[in-house]
Amino acid sequence: MDMTGFETLAIHAGQEPDPRTGAVTVPIYATSTYKQDGVGGLREGYEYSRSANPTRTALEQALAALEGGTRGLAFASGLAAEDTFLRATCRPGDHVILPGDAYGGTFRLVARVLANWGLEYTPVPLGDVDAVRAAVRPNTRVLWCETPTNPLLGIADIAALAGVAHDAGALLLVDNTFASPYLQQPLALGADVVVHSTTKYLGGHSDVVGGALIVQDGELGEQLAFHQNSMGAVAGPFDAWLVLRGIRTLGVRMDRHCANAERVVDYLTTHPAVERVLYPGLPDHPGHEVAARQMRGFGGMVSFTLRGGEQTALKVCELASVFTLGESLGGVESLIEHPGRMTHASVAGSPLQVPDDLVRLSVGIESIDDLIGDLASALA
Known part of the structure; x- marks a missing residue:
């Protein structure tokens, strides 16, 4: 049965009853490794829980469904998701446009960590589309958007920024943490990537730290998944389960x-x-x-x-x-x-x-x- 209602997806997407026991809640697969059926014979693709874990898979499928994407990736924190995205899509010497009032942790990651790696950045008030367009350089690879922003509650026009980014051959990333996918769906407005601190509204109970990336493009999804596995800052099964529990409500x-x-x-x-x-x-x-x-x-x-x-x-x-x-x-x-x-x-x-x-x-x-x-x- 096709599911289209948000609340229905939040309860059912990626969370089918367990086929063996009928459990209606996704089990916590507290395992690091999996028995293989012969050398290279993986059961449903699982070999090692950094690469994939069934509880995390359920969360990633739910996240993709709620944001209207094709691929969701769950991380140990929002900043882990951000770091993985920027290292996967940028190279030393590339340029990123940041919101003029970006979240402090994002600014610290870019200005004090990735700048030492060679990433260039420019803060711009994203509510001024002309100012954003003027800040684009030949080496601009990412237009980083928060809407609403943290903490000044600024608003950016996602569709307009998508046009600016794509005209420049850049990716538009939208931090959707403040809105949540219930209130706003950036991919439908032209964004390439959505990032969340799942610690916040998705988890909803102040008992878990996590992050996520969601994309529509399959090739970009594979690129990010490769870096997720290679860099290793993945969500553990219990953390993934807690976020899933939060998503349901x-x-x-x-x-x-x-x-x-x-x-x-x-x-x-x-x-x-x-x-x-x-x-x-x-x-x-x-x-x-x-x-x-x-x-x-x-x-x-x-x-x-x-x-x-x-x-x-x-x-x-x-x-x-x-x-x-x-x-x-x-x-x-x-x-x-x-x-x-x-x-x-x-x-x-x-x-x-x-x-x-x-x-x-x-x-x-x-x-x-x-x-x-x-x-x-x-x-x-």
Whole structure:
């Protein structure tokens, strides 16, 4: 039977009942090696779990289905996926265009690790397509897109950027972590590659670290799979199982994340201590029209700046209690953080430095009255 509904795919794609026992949950194949039926006689292609593991295979098939791709690859972390992609598709002397407010870990990987390997990069505000086009060089190989961006919630037009990248003979990669495949499907808009930190909304329970790449093109998929195996930063079977467990409830969780975030935004926009709220669902957000066109909803991430400056921002982060002070995002519990001192400390002093009065919220799925009450107490 063909499955087309997102929620149906999330529960069934790659996760057929076990043919031997009928188990409806994918087993955790905690094995490093597999018995071969004679020399070179592999059972269903399995020989060694760095190369392939049935639990990871199930996750990779589910990821491909949810993003509308043909090949999914699961990694030990989002940064492991990013590193594998860049080393597979770029060579020393190649050039990458980054978002002007890229995730700090991505910027650190490119600027402090791969730059030493010879990779060149230019940060550009991706909401300005003309600026992106002007930044293209003859050696540009990748246009790296986040939308929404972390932590300023900027929006980029995926279809327009795909045109710029393909005109230049480059690949468009979209980091879809903030949106999740439930809210946004970059491959359908022209992207070549989607990357996820599966730690976040896909896992959804703050109990696993992982990453993923999903592609449509078979040849590119084989190239990335070769590097995945050769570089070895693969997802272990238990981690793959945890992400699969999270994926099953992704749709209902994202609906609640979005609904709670919208209520939080309504509260923050009228609070006298708040200077500005950054959320693509707001009509005055510069990327609102694009986000409304390419996203199913506006997500669970909210950032805002405070009139009292950095010290007030730090105090609000410390006073919150239902919003747990912590890094990461996308779990069922709400988190609050100060990007300048926490997740984005690695970009301090660079063109990607974030405002010191910025607070970022990952709005969870708790009672909205408790969340707003907690913010009211912290902001008071």
